[in-house]
Amino acid sequence: MQTLRTDTTMSADSLRPASREDNRPVAIDIRDLSLTFRTADAPVTALSNVDLQIRAGEFVSLIGPSGCGKTTLMRVMADLARPTSGHITVNGLSPEQARLARAYGYVFQAPALYPWRSVRRNLMLPLEIMGVPASEREARAARYLEMVGLKDFANKFPWQLSGGMQQRVSIARALSFEPKLLLMDEPFGALDEITRDHLNEQLLRLWEQTQKTVIFVTHSIPEAVFLSSRIVVMSPRPGRILEVIDCNLPPDRTLDVRETPEFLTIAHRVRVALRAGHSYDD
């Protein structure tokens, strides 16, 4: 059985990493990666010659229109899809080894809670699978439900929760086994804007507290700029990386930062990059 890290929580006031010139280890290293889906009529190139290095502790957003391969790229990192060519390592391991070592927590677009389990038992699902002892499972479930503000809902069933609450449970579930790496595939895509803003703030605090590496797929520019330390702009047909934009807003930012010139400048750069990807499309 895999031993679990328990030392992830660090003090909130520890400094955020500067994204480029630090010497943290590389968490994800992708070189010349391509992936082609074979379909009935013609092969579809989902990813074409992708190069990307992500350091431990970074918050990297993948942004782009539908079909740009951002979800596919994340699924490759998670060993849910196999690349056709190129190299990728996750924490220095192949994606499959990393998956077997339970190196990452994955948050899907939908909460994917099991309807027959209460919130608490949904949280304990990965812990049961990984062989964590029962008392520790209970403690972790309590701790992470508290963290996402749902400790009063522990014994409710998923259908008794709103969509936003369900997604918070799924985030707590991904955190519960304390992976160093969090892969989040449009986790707030289906939520209303108010809930989304609220969860964005919570996620930012969480990232600052835990110093995890987060890869975050979105197609919302404000969301990406608000959360990220770097933004990877992708474009479709074939899916590729257009531009990587640094994004170093102050660590203690709140949603108000979205009114500042710095924020708007970065958002503008992202928008321009996205538009460049689309110009020869239609």
Place this chain on the structure above:
Amino acid sequence: MRLSNSRWLPVMVVLAAIILIWYVGAVWLNAGLVEQRLEQTGKEATAAEFAHIAFSLDRPVLPAPHQVAREFYESVFTRDITSPRSLVYHAEITGSATLVGFALGTLLGILLAVGIVSWRTLDRSLLPWIIASQTIPILAIAPMIIVVLGNIGLTGLMPKAVISMYLCFFPITIGMVKGLRSPDPLQLDLMRTYSATRGQVFRKLRWPASVAFLFTSLKVAIAISLVGAIVGELPTGAQGGLGARLLSGSYYGQTVQIWAALFMAALLGMVLVALVGVVERLTLRRMGAKP
């Protein structure tokens, strides 16, 4: 109060209509017998007298509802339940064969479904045979089963239970295969990200996902199981059981007795299905189903 009224009223209206049609039918179908009797005695009869005779024949073509009700009441409540003249005695015999057959069929049905879902070879090789098994008329194969099992020393309850099992495993297999395959790709991907073993995926995802499907199948299966047990009693000349009661009734033209036994079978079936329903509700509530 009004709610329960609105629920029971339609049922009662239908019941009243059935009873009315039944009485009319009894007069119509028994008319020949009534005329015969009137001829023998040389009497004339008014319409009311005619109907009265039609409703009180010993061996009517179609007994009147109250005749069946009286026979049912007498053979259930006024006789020693260990006597072969008691319907409770026969219901108990058929009921125990039904339950044993149902238990065996459930076990077989689930095992086959697990096999089919787990091994692709079984999916391809087994499913056609399972479907073919259900196309064989049970009335034709039941005597064979009884003869074969009798030869290896199995008599009494077991052959009937085997016939029940033969009939009732099918809906369970089909329902469970569907249920075990019901988890969506996202739920399966989640398990993959935890690098769960196949056994864990089965226990923690496929099995609980299939429970609702299982109960739907069980309700169908237990009703079929009862039919299987009754059919199993027909070709054997069995001494006890609702099937035996039906058969002896038809030998001796005891139509009232046949109808009473039929009602007992229907009642038994409803009780069994209702029991499965109760277990279903309790189980699904514990598994967080919406009330």
